[in-house]
Amino acid sequence: MTTSLTAALDVELRKLAASRVIRTTTVLVVAGITILASALTSATRNGNDQIAAQLGPLADTDGWMLLTGVAAQVTAAGGLLAFGVALSWLVGREFSDATITGLFAQPVSRPVIVSAKLLSHLLWAVLVAVALTALIALTGTLLGLGAWHADVRSALGRQLVLTILSALLATPAAWAATLGRGPLPGIATTIALIVIAQVTAVAGAGAWFPPAAPALWALQPDTVSAPQLTAVTVVPVTFTALTVAAWARLQLDR
Template identity: 30%
Template sequence: MNTMSAAIGFEWLKLRRARLTWVATVVLGLAVPLLSTGLLAAARSDSTSQLAVKARTMATETGWSGQFTVAGQFLSVAVLVVVGVVACWIFGREFTDRTVAGLLSLPTTRIQFAVAKFTVLSAWATVTCALAAVTIVVAGLVTETGALRAHDWAVLGKLFLAALLTIILTAPLALASSLWRGYLAGIGILFGLLVVTQLATAAGLGGWFPYAAPGLWLGLGGTDAAAAITLPQLLLPLPIGLGAAVATLLWWNGNGPTENR
């Protein structure tokens, strides 16, 4: 086994054994889709409760499209929070636990460890989002009648694409956790981004703010806001995420961990 494969195996072993990973997988892959299904059921009921009224403002479509749209609005936030926290943990754990010296004792370069961390994070996040999509479909089969139409599959694909764009946006959190040598710094920036996203959206600038655009595209700001999202706005996460990923790799390769500081 070469050193790159060994690094990936090592990072996967840490991720698989971490309690955080299992909690994150259950929350993102099962709990959030089921919660959105419950909210949609409330929207379709005759209830006049505050929850039902709020749910009806989110469920602007009927049938499967409504199922996927409501779930997408939940996932647009949940993916950033859950995957973001895991990204901070993956890149900051050794610094916080003061075990980074153990990495340096292995016959693997620092940049290989960084690549392995991104590889494992991306694979886990993608599979977990796929699990969320499956959960949404299964939950819909329980509550819906009729077969999935081509339009419905297109909406589900839109949801999954937005989730992938959001996964890419967690790369700056990996960079922050590396630069400040600990996952708490990255988590702090994550919650700061959530606040700034709300402010940018409220100011009408959400379409040009990378962390807001995928959610708005899924209908988080209403149907008019979703229709106003353009392709350049939707693709903004790519240069942000890829640029942060490259910066993280360069940091690990050049100014990365050499000692416990």
């Protein structure tokens, strides 16, 4: 099993590295979120009332807290969408490209193959999270936002964790792409998660809804308890198991 998973992971990592979809998504997440966060931060600091109104309570902050807060806010929605699209493509392309039939003849089992896909997605997401956090830190330094005190380091740490959790919360997309036999159902599921997370956050129940809890924690750590944040792991664990089980039951005639 370990040897098969290692071989499958090597193949999936090669696919991932060669993929234009993944390369484009990486640029959009890392550079896009950083540019948007820095632009909104600069506009707010320069007294743009329209931007300040859109940011809500964040408009009352300044310096590093403003930059990291805006970055977390953008990552909450944009990161989840990007990771959901990427994972939908990694899993769903086997169906849309009609390569799924060839997997039945492989010596490596289908559950192992999809496990490798999920693991390669997670490894890629960790690299993206590190790159995004580092670029935000560099941007804040270049903008002259001040010294790196304890609160700044904590905010950057939460940004790193939020990005990784966003990738884990995208796991339902893999299950939906499997059941729907293509990327589009996975993407639709991701969008639905984002919408529901926004609604629950506005309703004040976001801390108990796993897709919304990490963003609330990143912005206001005191509003989300440790058990509520830990409950986020239920989503990737559950939907990883469902996806692996669905691949184990795949049939060529359906």
